[in-house]
Amino acid sequence: MMEPEKASKIISKALGRGHFADIYLEETETTFIVYDNDRLEKLVCGSDKGAGLRAIYGDYHTAYAYTNSFAPEELMSLAESLARLTGSTQKNITIDEIKKIPFPEVKRPPQEESLAFKIDLVKKANQAARGASPEVAQVQVTYHDLHKKITIVNSEGLYIKGERLYTLLAVQVVTKRGEVIQTGYEPLGGAIGLEIFEKTPPEEIALKAAQRAILMLSAPKAPGGTMPVVLSAEAGGTMIHEAVGHGLEADLAEEGFSVYAGRIGEKVASSLITVIDDPTLMYQRGYYQFDDEGIFPEKTVLIENGVLKDFLYDRLSAMKAGKDSNGHGRRESYRFRPIPRMSNTYIAPGPHSPEEIIRSVDKGLFVKKMGGGQVDTISGNFVFEVTEGYLIEKGLLGEPVRGATISGNGPQILQIIDMVGNDLGFTIGTCGKDGQGVPVSDGQPTLRIPEIVVGGAIDQK
Missing domain, CATH: 3.30.2290.10 (PmbA/TldD superfamily)
Structure with missing residues (x-):
């Protein structure tokens, strides 16, 4: 010592x-x-x-x-x-x-x-x-x-x-x-x-x-086109992390690399959407008792009932904004300086049961598990693979389909989500930014997106 x-x-x-x-x-x-x-x-x-x-x-x-x-x-x-x-x-x-x-x-x-x-x-x-x-x-x-x-x-x-x-x-x-x-x-x-x-x-x-x-x-190949998509809680919060979460990190917002820059107090999502980052969720992969600058974190409500409330700050970004850090300064190791990072980021549960959400869809896609993809963190445009998906027909889960992708704009998708489940599921990963990775988890309840572009795969048979 x-x-x-x-x-x-x-x-x-x-x-x-x-x-x-x-x-x-x-x-x-x-x-x-x-x-x-x-x-x-x-x-x-x-x-x-x-x-x-x-x-x-x-x-x-x-x-x-x-x-x-x-x-x-x-x-x-x-x-x-x-x-x-x-x-x-x-x-x-x-x-x-x-x-x-x-x-x-x-x-x-x-x-x-x-x-x-x-x-x-x-x-x-x-x-x-x-x-x-x-x-x-x-x-x-x-x-x-x-x-x-x-x-x-x-x-x-x-x-x-x-x-x-x-x-x-x-x-x-x-x-x-x-x-x-x-x-x-x-x-x-x-x-x-x-x-x-x-x-x-x-x-x-x-x-x-x-x-x-x-x-x-x-599974047959997934049909392509614009259709309703239900994201299960088991699919995890890949979309909220990649397409939305990075835009809520204060350094990117301060540098103008976020669609949320300068929009505190504005309605940026559906009233059903509340986005939270909480490092204090014990034993989750993004858990820590104090950040890599020695600050004790608290649960940070970023978007509340659709309204942008806050960003994720480290000491430097907080100094520039004339605020106190909310404990999100993280680094991969002693070789790196701390920067604002997510920890355990999730969409809070809502009022609908998962079964009710599936029943509400006449024809669409149910995403049970999300895969990798590409995201433009400045615009929020994304394309994600679906590693396990099923057709929804007349409110019931149908046959599995393979090779599906979903693409859209994260901030826009948040605005049109019209049903939010009362469940909550997490996925884990290592988030990369500025050449350094930190452990995170991402979560969401079951969500209904009334309209999004689904890409079908080329059949390999």
């Missing part, structure tokens, strides 16, 4: 005549396993440590430097480099207290389990997927756990210590029947330990992925 007196001197040197400075110290333990084609393809186990030193100065510019050493003399050398930009001055920075924030109870911390146990998890998933059908052509299982110890000290006198913990298992299955090839994917994870697999065993995750890929082999 860095002594408060030494930390104060380093920060004082880096701060100079600037507005703000901080030190971010990080120690990481990780295991990464890839099992592909029935063999152990990749195995990475190790630790890393480093420190990032930042100063905000002048017209809100950022100077940032990092090192993989905790040595005070090394950090002072970095501080002197930053001081060439921030200017030299003497400021007494007092550390009032050291705050230690314990992580919520974890029954089976991954860093305390054997490597053999983790490899066995991966092998069980592989075996289950392989055994699902002779038409399974390829299986890839990925396991990743990450344990971080972090310390943040800043020029406002903050000294805070805490931990981050993530566990992830993901299975991708490729099936083949003649010339038809289909893919199924299923992840499981969160800010939680290996006890997550006691409730949902790796075999169950693998079978979900395999069954999805097998089902789609028999």
Whole structure:
């Protein structure tokens, strides 16, 4: 642990005549396993440590430097480099207290389990997927756990210590029947330990992925055209994250790269739509107790009953806006400066039952699982793949269809959604922005979009 007196001197040197400075110290333990084609393809186990030193100065510019050493003399050398930009001055920075924030109870911390146990998890998933059908052509299982110890000290006198913990298992299955090839994917994870697999065993995750890929082999191609689409809660919040969420990050709004820039207080969505980002959802993949700038976050209502209420701020974007940060400054590691990021972003549940929503559609598409896609974060235009979809005919779920895509404009889609379910489902992922990735989850209830463009696939039979 860095002594408060030494930390104060380093920060004082880096701060100079600037507005703000901080030190971010990080120690990481990780295991990464890839099992592909029935063999152990990749195995990475190790630790890393480093420190990032930042100063905000002048017209809100950022100077940032990092090192993989905790040595005070090394950090002072970095501080002197930053001081060439921030200017030299003497400021007494007092550390009032050291705050230690314990992580919520974890029954089976991954860093305390054997490597053999983790490899066995991966092998069980592989075996289950392989055994699902002779038409399974390829299986890839990925396991990743990450344990971080972090310390943040800043020029406002903050000294805070805490931990981050993530566990992830993901299975991708490729099936083949003649010339038809289909893919199924299923992840499981969160800010939680290996006890997550006691409730949902790796075999169950693998079978979900395999069954999805097998089902789609028999499905006819999806019809194309403009039609009603029902997004199930199980489909997760991919659309809200990609097509809307990034536009609610304060740096993009401030730079004019968001359709929501300058629109606080305006109606930007259907009155049924409330969008929330909540880092405090315990054990969700985007959970944290304080952000990577040492700020305790709160549930942030971004859009309330269709009206734009707020953006996601880090310290820098909040300074520029003359506001306080709402605890969304995140970074991938000590090698990166913090920027505004989503955490657990979701559309709040509404008044309709999922069954009622499906019954309301005479002819359309039911999206049970969303796949990857492309998004223009400035305009909100998107195209997403549907990895599991079904026709809706006369208010009933019909046959599965394959190869569908849905395309539209995120902000416009939010305005026309006319039914919102009373359920809520989450998907997990790693969100990329400015070259760095952070763990997130995205959620939504069942939603009815009365009109959207559905693209049908070219039949490969």
